[in-house]
Amino acid sequence: MTASRTRMSPDARRRQLIDLGIAMAGERPLETITIEAVAEAAGVSKGLIFHYFESKADFHLQVVREQAQGMIDRTAPREDVTDVLEVLRSSVSAYVDYVSHKGNAFIGVIRGAASADPDIRAVADRTRAVMSERILERIPAMGIERSASTELAVAGWMAFVEETLVRWLADPVTTREELIDILVGALPLLSQLVGDTVTGTP
DSSP: OOOOOOOOOHHHHHHHHHHHHHHHHTTSOGGGOOHHHHHHHHTSOHHHHHHHOSSHHHHHHHHHHHHHHHHHHHTOOOTTOOOHHHHHHHHHHHHHHHHHHOHHHHHHHHGGGGOSOHHHHHHHHHHHHHHHHHHHTTGGGGTOOOOHHHHHHHHHHHHHHHHHHHHHHHOOOSOHHHHHHHHHHHHHHHHHHHHHHHHTOO
Protein backbone atom coordinates (compact mmCIF):
# COMPACT_ATOMS: atom_id res chain seq x y z
CA MET A 1 0.00 0.00 0.00
CA THR A 2 1.35 3.41 -0.97
CA ALA A 3 1.54 5.97 1.82
CA SER A 4 0.04 9.40 1.25
CA ARG A 5 2.68 12.01 0.61
CA THR A 6 3.21 14.64 3.28
CA ARG A 7 5.58 17.58 3.37
CA MET A 8 8.61 17.06 5.60
CA SER A 9 11.83 18.86 6.33
CA PRO A 10 14.86 17.35 4.55
CA ASP A 11 16.16 15.85 7.80
CA ALA A 12 12.78 14.36 8.67
CA ARG A 13 12.34 12.92 5.19
CA ARG A 14 15.80 11.34 5.21
CA ARG A 15 15.09 9.91 8.65
CA GLN A 16 11.79 8.50 7.41
CA LEU A 17 13.43 6.79 4.45
CA ILE A 18 16.16 5.20 6.57
CA ASP A 19 13.60 4.04 9.12
CA LEU A 20 11.59 2.43 6.34
CA GLY A 21 14.73 0.70 5.11
CA ILE A 22 15.49 -0.59 8.61
CA ALA A 23 11.93 -1.88 9.01
CA MET A 24 12.09 -3.65 5.64
CA ALA A 25 15.52 -5.12 6.46
CA GLY A 26 13.98 -6.67 9.55
CA GLU A 27 11.65 -8.66 7.31
CA ARG A 28 13.80 -9.60 4.34
CA PRO A 29 17.42 -9.52 3.13
CA LEU A 30 18.77 -6.04 2.56
CA GLU A 31 19.82 -6.76 -1.02
CA THR A 32 16.19 -7.43 -1.98
CA ILE A 33 15.02 -3.98 -0.86
CA THR A 34 14.55 -1.81 -3.92
CA ILE A 35 14.34 1.94 -4.21
CA GLU A 36 10.92 1.47 -5.82
CA ALA A 37 9.64 -0.38 -2.75
CA VAL A 38 10.93 2.31 -0.40
CA ALA A 39 9.45 5.06 -2.54
CA GLU A 40 6.08 3.34 -2.58
CA ALA A 41 6.09 2.84 1.19
CA ALA A 42 7.05 6.48 1.75
CA GLY A 43 4.55 7.79 -0.78
CA VAL A 44 7.22 9.64 -2.73
CA SER A 45 8.81 9.39 -6.15
CA LYS A 46 11.92 7.32 -6.78
CA GLY A 47 13.62 10.50 -7.94
CA LEU A 48 13.09 12.12 -4.55
CA ILE A 49 14.95 9.28 -2.83
CA PHE A 50 17.94 9.91 -5.07
CA HIS A 51 17.89 13.48 -3.79
CA TYR A 52 18.86 12.09 -0.37
CA PHE A 53 21.00 9.10 -1.39
CA GLU A 54 23.48 8.83 -4.23
CA SER A 55 22.40 5.33 -5.25
CA LYS A 56 20.70 2.17 -4.03
CA ALA A 57 24.08 1.05 -2.66
CA ASP A 58 24.39 4.30 -0.70
CA PHE A 59 20.89 3.82 0.72
CA HIS A 60 21.72 0.25 1.75
CA LEU A 61 24.95 1.48 3.37
CA GLN A 62 23.10 4.05 5.47
CA VAL A 63 20.61 1.39 6.59
CA VAL A 64 23.43 -0.97 7.61
CA ARG A 65 25.19 1.83 9.48
CA GLU A 66 22.02 2.58 11.45
CA GLN A 67 21.48 -1.12 12.18
CA ALA A 68 25.05 -1.54 13.34
CA GLN A 69 24.89 1.50 15.60
CA GLY A 70 21.63 0.26 17.07
CA MET A 71 23.25 -3.08 17.85
CA ILE A 72 26.27 -1.38 19.43
CA ASP A 73 24.06 0.89 21.54
CA ARG A 74 21.77 -1.94 22.60
CA THR A 75 24.63 -4.10 23.84
CA ALA A 76 26.63 -1.39 25.64
CA PRO A 77 28.07 -2.69 28.95
CA ARG A 78 26.15 -1.66 32.04
CA GLU A 79 27.92 0.97 34.09
CA ASP A 80 26.11 0.01 37.31
CA VAL A 81 27.60 -3.50 37.41
CA THR A 82 31.16 -4.10 38.58
CA ASP A 83 31.52 -7.88 38.27
CA VAL A 84 33.00 -8.50 34.84
CA LEU A 85 31.11 -11.75 34.25
CA GLU A 86 27.85 -10.04 35.14
CA VAL A 87 28.72 -7.27 32.68
CA LEU A 88 29.43 -9.90 30.02
CA ARG A 89 26.19 -11.72 30.74
CA SER A 90 24.22 -8.48 30.59
CA SER A 91 25.71 -7.56 27.22
CA VAL A 92 25.24 -11.04 25.78
CA SER A 93 21.65 -11.11 27.03
CA ALA A 94 20.99 -7.79 25.30
CA TYR A 95 22.68 -9.14 22.16
CA VAL A 96 20.45 -12.25 22.16
CA ASP A 97 17.34 -10.12 22.70
CA TYR A 98 18.36 -7.82 19.85
CA VAL A 99 18.82 -10.82 17.58
CA SER A 100 15.48 -12.28 18.66
CA HIS A 101 13.65 -9.13 17.61
CA LYS A 102 15.74 -8.11 14.61
CA GLY A 103 17.04 -11.34 13.14
CA ASN A 104 17.39 -10.26 9.53
CA ALA A 105 18.89 -6.94 10.57
CA PHE A 106 21.48 -8.77 12.67
CA ILE A 107 22.35 -11.10 9.82
CA GLY A 108 22.60 -8.12 7.47
CA VAL A 109 25.20 -6.46 9.70
CA ILE A 110 27.37 -9.46 10.51
CA ARG A 111 27.22 -10.82 6.98
CA GLY A 112 28.37 -7.42 5.75
CA ALA A 113 31.94 -8.68 5.96
CA ALA A 114 31.15 -10.92 2.97
CA SER A 115 29.62 -8.08 0.97
CA ALA A 116 31.11 -6.98 -2.33
CA ASP A 117 30.70 -3.40 -1.13
CA PRO A 118 33.86 -2.32 0.74
CA ASP A 119 31.94 0.32 2.69
CA ILE A 120 29.48 -2.25 4.03
CA ARG A 121 32.39 -4.56 4.89
CA ALA A 122 33.94 -1.68 6.80
CA VAL A 123 30.75 -1.23 8.84
CA ALA A 124 30.73 -4.93 9.75
CA ASP A 125 34.42 -4.83 10.69
CA ARG A 126 33.98 -1.70 12.79
CA THR A 127 31.02 -3.23 14.64
CA ARG A 128 33.04 -6.31 15.53
CA ALA A 129 35.99 -4.15 16.55
CA VAL A 130 33.87 -2.07 18.93
CA MET A 131 32.30 -5.10 20.55
CA SER A 132 35.62 -6.95 20.80
CA GLU A 133 37.33 -3.94 22.39
CA ARG A 134 34.66 -3.79 25.08
CA ILE A 135 35.60 -7.31 26.08
CA LEU A 136 39.35 -6.82 25.81
CA GLU A 137 39.16 -3.81 28.11
CA ARG A 138 37.60 -6.00 30.79
CA ILE A 139 39.38 -9.36 30.57
CA PRO A 140 42.16 -8.33 33.01
CA ALA A 141 39.41 -8.36 35.66
CA MET A 142 39.01 -12.09 34.89
CA GLY A 143 42.69 -12.60 35.65
CA ILE A 144 43.52 -12.88 31.95
CA GLU A 145 46.30 -10.74 30.51
CA ARG A 146 45.56 -8.86 27.32
CA SER A 147 47.89 -10.00 24.58
CA ALA A 148 47.93 -10.78 20.88
CA SER A 149 46.83 -14.30 21.77
CA THR A 150 43.85 -13.21 23.85
CA GLU A 151 42.87 -10.72 21.14
CA LEU A 152 42.84 -13.66 18.74
CA ALA A 153 40.75 -15.67 21.19
CA VAL A 154 38.20 -12.88 21.55
CA ALA A 155 37.97 -12.54 17.77
CA GLY A 156 37.32 -16.27 17.58
CA TRP A 157 34.70 -16.01 20.31
CA MET A 158 32.93 -13.24 18.39
CA ALA A 159 32.78 -15.46 15.30
CA PHE A 160 31.47 -18.32 17.47
CA VAL A 161 28.76 -16.08 18.95
CA GLU A 162 27.67 -14.83 15.54
CA GLU A 163 27.47 -18.27 13.95
CA THR A 164 25.70 -19.72 16.98
CA LEU A 165 23.11 -16.95 16.89
CA VAL A 166 22.50 -17.38 13.17
CA ARG A 167 21.91 -21.10 13.70
CA TRP A 168 19.73 -20.44 16.75
CA LEU A 169 17.59 -18.04 14.75
CA ALA A 170 16.97 -20.73 12.14
CA ASP A 171 16.45 -23.52 14.67
CA PRO A 172 16.13 -22.49 18.35
CA VAL A 173 17.01 -25.86 19.87
CA THR A 174 17.81 -24.32 23.26
CA THR A 175 16.04 -21.82 25.46
CA ARG A 176 17.19 -18.21 25.65
CA GLU A 177 18.80 -18.80 29.04
CA GLU A 178 20.60 -21.96 27.88
CA LEU A 179 21.92 -20.09 24.85
CA ILE A 180 23.22 -17.25 27.01
CA ASP A 181 24.93 -19.75 29.34
CA ILE A 182 26.72 -21.30 26.35
CA LEU A 183 27.88 -17.97 24.94
CA VAL A 184 28.95 -16.46 28.27
CA GLY A 185 30.69 -19.61 29.47
CA ALA A 186 32.73 -20.00 26.30
CA LEU A 187 34.66 -16.74 26.54
CA PRO A 188 36.59 -17.19 29.82
CA LEU A 189 37.28 -20.82 28.94
CA LEU A 190 38.66 -19.92 25.52
CA SER A 191 40.68 -16.97 26.77
CA GLN A 192 42.11 -18.94 29.66
CA LEU A 193 43.01 -21.83 27.36
CA VAL A 194 44.91 -19.47 25.08
CA GLY A 195 46.66 -17.90 28.05
CA ASP A 196 47.71 -21.30 29.40
CA THR A 197 48.98 -22.35 25.98
CA VAL A 198 51.14 -19.24 25.66
CA THR A 199 52.62 -19.56 29.16
CA GLY A 200 53.06 -23.30 28.91
CA THR A 201 50.74 -24.03 31.84
CA PRO A 202 49.64 -27.70 31.67
